[in-house]
Amino acid sequence: MSRIPERNDRKSGGKPAGGRGFKPRSAGPTGGPAKGGWSPRATEADPTAAPRASRGKVDADTLLWGRHPVLAALANPARKGMGRLMATPDRAAEIERDGLAHGHKVEIVEPQQLERLLPQGAVHQGLVFKVQPLEGVALEDIAEPAKGVIVMLDQLTDPQNVGAIFRSALAFGARGIVVQDRHSPVLAGALAKAAAGATERLPCARVTNLSRALETLADLGWRAVGLDGASDETLENALDHRPTVLVMGSEGDGIRRLVAEHCDVLAKIPMPGGFESLNVSNAAAIALYEASKARSRR
Incomplete structure (x- = not known):
């Protein structure tokens, strides 16, 4: 699998109204690599044809x-x-x-x-x-109490992939998603379509710095497992019943170095079939499934 290192953070000390729901925001966004493993001919216009409606600028x-x-x-x-x-x-x-x-x-x-x-x-x-994009929740809103699984996305920018990960995370009972405020797509458009409604139901915290977010999560009792195809450790062995942050990186660059250094362990999804690449959303679904199995073994 290629390196698996791809928004909704608190802007003030208070929690957003509406409990775990999201508030729309009126403005724009607020704020260690894992390795390997995953002339046609023109035709004359028909003068009798009705003019095609022009498509305006799409937002x-x-x-x-x-x-x-x-x-x-x-x-x-x-x-x-x-x-x-x-x-x-x-x-x-x-x-x-x-x-x-x-x-x-x-x-x-x-x-x-x-x-x-x-x-x-x-x-x-x-x-x-x-509508306006969702503002999101504070990191602590999804981290307290420390229980279950959180998914952290390190610079995933493809809306289809992020949307699919939201869908899988909701299906496997994850507590929420953590993304960096910059370099992350808005929870709307093609991303929301791929998520099939999961972006409205699964809390998402947009943070300024993922490494500091991992430090905060560690203080709250969470253990970070980063997906890295070059690791000698398998994901199955790395996971246990403890509260777990699954850290996923972009398909091209993987988890960035500083983020990887804040993980407790780096692990790979073994692929005995010999095909060394997985789409990051597929890898996330597998990791979430393995994490759910690990929790059930407690």
Whole structure:
């Protein structure tokens, strides 16, 4: 597997309203390598064809689309009364019939209008929700009490990968996700679509410095296990029942050196098939599964 070293941090001493829900933020973001292991011919335009609608500038950082992401956002208490909900007639009827609006007003639009709002190829399933990105929670909100698993992402920037990791982390019962405030994608757009609603349900702490965050977590009773394909230790042997931070790095560079130095152990996912590379979101799912097994052995 290639090196596995790829937001939501407290901005003040208080905890966000709405418990474990997220508050939208009105502004932009706030704030050791692991190794190896994972001319066609032009055709003349038809003068009788209707002109194609132009696609305006897309601001995917403020948009959620697709049934699961939008319905999860509508159900998030921190979203109540905020955002612009747009739905095709069929979807609007479903939302009204099943009471899924949670106090939001539904604006009925045609599918073509939604398509013009979104990136090319985005699958909206008749629903688009325009909102501010989530602000997130304090690190201590997901770290206290020390129990279970937390996932830390070191400079993962691909929205599809991060979204898939959110989905796996929620499925395996992780306490939350920790990311660096810089170099991390906003929890919206393609990321939220890949997460299938998990970004609205799983707390995420955006921190300024991951190494210092690991020091804080250690003081609170957490043990950090970093994924490193070049390690001699296997993940199965490295994991136990203790509160665990799974540290994942980017597919290209792995966990950065200083972050790796703050891990208690570096471990690899053995791959006897001889194929030495795993997508980081696949590696995260395997690591979360192994961590759940280790907890059950207690």
